[in-house]
Amino acid sequence: MTYRKDAFPYLILLPTIVYLIAFLGYPLIQTFILAFTSESGTFGNFQRLMDTGDFWKALKNTILITGIIVPLQLVLAIALALFVNMRFKGYSLILYIISIPLALSDVSAALMSYNIFAPTGYLNKILLKLGVLDRPLYFFGYMFQNREFWIIVLTEVWRATPLVFVIILAGLQSINKEYLEAADVFGFSNWQKLRKIILPLLKPSIMSALLIRTLFAFQIFGVVWLLAGRDILILAGEAYYWHNNVNDPHMSSAYAIVIASVSLAISWFYISILRSKELEGGQK
Amino acid sequence: MIKKVFIVFVSILVIVWFLTPVVLIVLASLTPSEDYYNQNRILPRKLTLDHLYKLFVVLNGWRATLNSLQVAGMAIGLSFLTGLPAGYVLTRYVFPGKNAIRLSILLTRSFPTLIIAVPLIMIYLKLGISDTLFSVALAHTSFILPFVVLITTSILSGISVEYEEAGMIFGLSRFGAFMRITLPLALPGLAASAIFAFIMSWNEVFISSILTFVNRTLPAQILNTAMTSPDYFKFAAGTIMAIPAMTFIFFTRKYLMSMWGISLK
Numbered sequence: 001m002t003y004r005k006d007a008f009p010y011l012i013l014l015p016t017i018v019y020l021i022a023f024l025g026y027p028l029i030q031t032f033i034l035a036f037t038s039e040s041g042t043f044g045n046f047q048r049l050m051d052t053g054d055f056w057k058a059l060k061n062t063i064l065i066t067g068i069i070v071p072l073q074l075v076l077a078i079a080l081a082l083f084v085n086m087r088f089k090g091y092s093l094i095l096y097i098i099s100i101p102l103a104l105s106d107v108s109a110a111l112m113s114y115n116i117f118a119p120t121g122y123l124n125k126i127l128l129k130l131g132v133l134d135r136p137l138y139f140f141g142y143m144f145q146n147r148e149f150w151i152i153v154l155t156e157v158w159r160a161t162p163l164v165f166v167i168i169l170a171g172l173q174s175i176n177k178e179y180l181e182a183a184d185v186f187g188f189s190n191w192q193k194l195r196k197i198i199l200p201l202l203k204p205s206i207m208s209a210l211l212i213r214t215l216f217a218f219q220i221f222g223v224v225w226l227l228a229g230r231d232i233l234i235l236a237g238e239a240y241y242w243h244n245n246v247n248d249p250h251m252s253s254a255y256a257i258v259i260a261s262v263s264l265a266i267s268w269f270y271i272s273i274l275r276s277k278e279l280e281g282g283q284k
Numbered sequence: 285m286i287k288k289v290f291i292v293f294v295s296i297l298v299i300v301w302f303l304t305p306v307v308l309i310v311l312a313s314l315t316p317s318e319d320y321y322n323q324n325r326i327l328p329r330k331l332t333l334d335h336l337y338k339l340f341v342v343l344n345g346w347r348a349t350l351n352s353l354q355v356a357g358m359a360i361g362l363s364f365l366t367g368l369p370a371g372y373v374l375t376r377y378v379f380p381g382k383n384a385i386r387l388s389i390l391l392t393r394s395f396p397t398l399i400i401a402v403p404l405i406m407i408y409l410k411l412g413i414s415d416t417l418f419s420v421a422l423a424h425t426s427f428i429l430p431f432v433v434l435i436t437t438s439i440l441s442g443i444s445v446e447y448e449e450a451g452m453i454f455g456l457s458r459f460g461a462f463m464r465i466t467l468p469l470a471l472p473g474l475a476a477s478a479i480f481a482f483i484m485s486w487n488e489v490f491i492s493s494i495l496t497f498v499n500r501t502l503p504a505q506i507l508n509t510a511m512t513s514p515d516y517f518k519f520a521a522g523t524i525m526a527i528p529a530m531t532f533i534f535f536t537r538k539y540l541m542s543m544w545g546i547s548l549k
Contacts, residue, residue, distance in 0.1 A: 009377040013385060016370040016433060023400070023426040024392055030403030080298070088291045096537050097302050103529035104306075105487030107503045111510065111522030112305035115312050118515060122308055125326045136323070158305065211394075219396050222489050222503075226511060236398055236490065243494055249402045256399040263396050 031260075034253035045254040058233040059258075061149075065224075065234070066217040069156045073213060074206065076157070077164035082194075085172045099166065101159045106222030109159040114140070114227060117151055140227065148228040155223050160216065164209045171205025172198070204274070211270040215263050235259050306526065312519040320516055335520040343517070345524065348505040351417055355492070355501055356485035358421035360478055363428040368474075371436025372462065376445065386437070392430045400426065401494040408495070420495050424485045432481060439473040440466065476539035479532045486529060 038044030049055045080098060084091055101109065116122050117139040124136040139147045175198065183193050199206075221236035230241060239255035242248050312320065313335055315328040339345040374386055404423055408414040443466055451461035486502075493504040500508070506521045 006379070009373040009379045009382075012369045012373040015366040016389070016429060017385070019366060019429060020389070020392060020426065023404075023422060024395065027400035027403040027407065028395075030406070031399050034403060083294055083298075086291065090295070092537075094295055094298055096534065097299055099533060099537065100302060100306060100530055103483055103533035104526055105489065105503055105529070107487070107489055107506050107510075108309075108522045108525040108529075109305075111506075111518050111525075112309045114515075115309045115519050115522070116305060120321055120323065120515065122312075122326065125323060128323055129326060158301070162302075215394060215396070219398060221398070222507065225507060229511065239398065239402075240490065240494065243402055249405075252402050256396075256402065259396050260399050263394070267394055 031253045031256055034250050035257045038250055045250050049251065049254050049258075054233055054238060055255075058235050058238045058255075061232055062218060062220065062235045065149075065153065065156070065220060066214060068153055069160070070210065070213050070217055072153075072157055073161045073164045074210060076161050077168050077209070078202075078206075080161070080165050081168040081172050082198075084169060095169075098162050100162075102162045102166070104159065106159065106220075107226060109155055110223045110226035113151060113155040113158075113223075142231045145228070145231050148231055152224055152227055152232065155227070156217070156220065159223070160213065163216075164213055167205055167209040167212070168202065171202050175201050207270060207274050211267060214266050214270070218263055218266065219259060306530070309519050309522045309526065312516065313523040315516065317514070317516050335516045336523065339517050339520040340524070345502075345505075345521070348500055348502040349524065351499055352486055352502040354417050355421045355424060356482045358418060359424035359428050359485045360481045362421065362425045363432040363481060364474075364478065367429050367432030368436050370433045372440055374433070374437045375440040376448075389430045389433050392427075393434075397427045398490045401491045404491075405495060415496050415498055417496075417499050417501075420492050420499075420501060421485075423491045423495060424488060428481045428484055431484070432477065435477040435480075436470075436474065439470050439477070442473075443469050473539065476536040479536045483529050483532060487525075 035045055036042050038048070040047065084095055084098070104112075114121070118124070119136045119138060119140075124133070127133045128136065138144050139151050141148075179197050179201070180193060183197055188196070219236050220234055221240065224232055224234050225237050225240065230237065235255055235258060239252045239259065242255060243252035311328070314331040314333070316330065316332045316334065319325045319328040340349070374382065400423065404419070405414060408416075408419045413419045447465050447469070448458075448461040451465045452458065456464060488501075489503040489507050492501040493507050496504060502521075502525060506525065510518050510521055
């Protein structure tokens with residue numbers, strides 16, 4: 001009887017653990033095996049990958065997109081969270097509206113963006129009507145890679161800022177009101193309150209928001225694939241391309257491994273910063 | 285006074301920024317094609333359901349939609365069937381290795397799921413289930429299940445054990461106490477997490493497009509056909525994708541903060 005009782009939690013957890021091993025762990029190992037087998041030795045795929053200019057372009061673009069959107073989203077999200085946290089009348093409606101993009105896929109966000117910036121899209125129509133332009137401005141196509149890039153950045157900022165916003169707002173709401181009241185007693189200005197109290201206390205939320213956003217940004221796929229195709233190369237897009245268009249699961253897996261390793265490095269980087277900050281600050 | 289003006293001004297800015305793309309794609313999907321391709325016409329003269337109808341009925345969009353619903357349904361069912369008891373055990377029992385198990389489940393969340401897609405095809409080929417909706421559901425379960433375990437852990441730990449214990453004193457079994465007391469209390473939160481799980485599966489595009497060719501889910505179908513079809517079909521597709529997700533999130537807005545907090549941590 002006691003044996004049964006002891007084994008019970010493990011028995012209940014067993015299906016979950018087995019499932020995750022079978023459908024995450026095992027495929028993960030297979031990805032490694034695929035990536036590290038080729039006709040030209042263990043590192044053949046990676047050798048091939050580095051020899052092509054495409055890989056470096058994809059790496060550069062992915063890093064560039066991540067590097068631009070993540071800080072932008074953080075600043076916007078903090079501003080939005082501070083605004084909503086003023087708890088004015090009707091703030092819950094604003095909260096819902098901000099959270100709408102959370103429910104949208106990258107596919108629909110990309111199509112929304114295309115709708116605005118297409119040659120016959122709303123932006124062109126309005127600008128033509130106003131007489132600002134005399135022929136439509138093109139944003140998409142191989143010749144307009146620069147513009148495509150910025151449309152992608154804009155779309156991602158629109159789509160994923162709410163994700164950061166929700167985390168920051170949750171952090172804001174958990175700040176003890178007494179600290180701010182004490183600051184009022186000492187005559188702090190709003191700016192001082194933000195700099196000296198709110199932002200330092202928000203640090204854990206900011207760090208986890210940054211970590212999550214950086215990880216997701218590094219896997220960016222749908223928006224780029226729909227809006228620019230392979231005009232703008234990105235890592236996940238190349239993994240997809242090598243699999244679906246070239247039929248080479250080995251190269252595709254090599255790309256997947258690159259994405260996973262960089263993700264791991266990013267997580268490790270953030271977590272170690274978080275740790276050292278915690279140590280500096282003593283108990284908290 | 286100044287504060288009030290500021291709030292109204294920023295609110296309008298926020299509403300315009302976040303709603304314009306959504307409103308415009310719905311409008312575009314209802315615009316007759318001659319008005320859409322007429323550079324001088326910003327607002328359509330009349331609205332039409334033509335594009336939505338054609339995409340949905342004539343071009344078999346309903347099949348892809350149905351596929352998406354089936355995949356999401358199976359993934360949610362599978363995730364809750366295994367994840368809910370796991371979450372229960374993780375909150376109500378103390379046993380060696382508990383934290384390690386919880387931490388490893390948490391770790392799977394920071395894992396780029398696209399990495400498992402390619403080997404899964406070969407596994408599915410061996411199992412004889414390649415290019416089926418069930419196989420996509422299995423893949424989606426691998427990232428929805430950890431979410432369900434973590435979310436039920438947090439929901440159940442918010443419900444006092446004492447209710448359950450009181451029930452057991454009055455003669456309910458542990459299972460009976462869970463079914464009759466804890467589950468009804470947890471139900472709203474669980475329903476909200478099911479909706480979040482639905483949105484995760486409904487929106488997932490990379491794995492679905494790699495795993496299927498014939499039986500494509502809606503986002504996979506759009507990803508592979510949208511850019512070669514006329515513009516108004518793109519917008520109809522975007523609208524069909526967006527509406528259910530937006531409606532669902534409206535009903536769960538109360539849980540928004542806690543849900544994303546957990547799903548992302």
